[in-house]
């Protein structure tokens with residue numbers, strides 16, 4: 001059973017939304033796309049703030065909307081949390097009052113998530129007696145997360161929760177969203193038009209373009225597509241690999257990461273063996289060779305197979321590579337495609353310039369994304 005199963009059609013003035021996708025399990029589903037593509041309209045329909053013309057919306061085992069069966073569950077009965085771009089806290093209440101407002105909406109017997117653990121998880125203990133006016137943007141958002149979660153939602157919707165924050169505040173709040181994702185066991189659907197957020201937080205990625213689903217699936221599978229760039233307007237979206245920490249090589253300050261396509265060695269990652277690390281590998285950092293080269297300083301060489309080649313400009317081409325069950329993208333010259341005879345099915349060696357990576361902003365032990 002999918003965590004979220006949605007298929008809706010909806011006319012909004014001159015705009016038509018016609019989307020279907022499913023997301024499995026808990027974790028974060030990111031709706032990603034350009035401004036005006038229809039992302040907010042989708043989560044408004046999930047919340048029950050607007051009614052689609054047709055289709056169905058199911059969360060867990062519960063049907064919220066089904067035009068054929070004439071089901072349309074009222075907003076307040078859906079038990080869905082909604083965090084907006086601006087925190088929308090009650091200005092006359094303290095932080096504690098705002099949080100308790102969430103909790104009081106649910107009968108005591110139905111409360112699975114308690115006040116204390118949420119305050120701890122979001123680092124709100126020292127703010128409880130303050131009023132929203134004096135809080136920073138990031139602190140206000142943390143309170144908004146807390147208020148939404150204490151209402152014991154089945155699903156948490158977030159509409160660009162970091163869009164009003166500067167880069168430093170964003171780096172500060174990202175780890176809290178990761179903790180919500182990992183420790184609260186509430187599925188999250190997040191609207192974003194920032195690829196770095198999606199890569200860092202999402203398990204499932206749904207690409208929205210012009211009111212339709214351009215692609216959906218695991219972040220690794222969707223990011224490994226060559227047409228992503230055209231849909232998102234990003235120059236080098238890159239690929240995403242999820243790997244496991246195998247061991248640390250202390251004398252060299254390195255960590256060996258493993259996945260079903262092989263091993264990558266990166267500067268030491270502050271995570272214990274067995275932990276999952278996500279790497280964001282840009283296509284310009286992948287070099288192709290026909291065989292294992294000798295005498296090069298790059299240590300990360302993966303056996304790969306060419307899946308697809310697409311021109312990406314007057315001189316460049318993007319090559320999609322299968323590496324185990326995962327995908328990488330290499331940006332090479334069109335001359336290299338010709339000279340190396342790159343075509344689907346060809347075995348190659350993908351050299352990853354991985355040793356140059358730096359952890360993303362706000363590096364902590366919790367960081368799961370490192371840019372290679």
Ligand SMILES: Nc1ncnc2c1ncn2[C@@H]1O[C@H](COP(=O)(O)OP(=O)(O)OP(=O)(O)O)[C@@H](O)[C@H]1O
Pocket residue numbers: 012013014015033034035036037038039040041042193
């Ligand atoms: N009630 C409405 N009446 C008319 N048009 C609407 C209505 N609601 C949304 N639209 C239009 O539908 C389109 C999609 O809007 P939506 O807010 O869902 O996009 P979005 O992807 O969330 O964009 P952004 O990233 O800018 O928030 C827009 O062109 C918008 O103007």
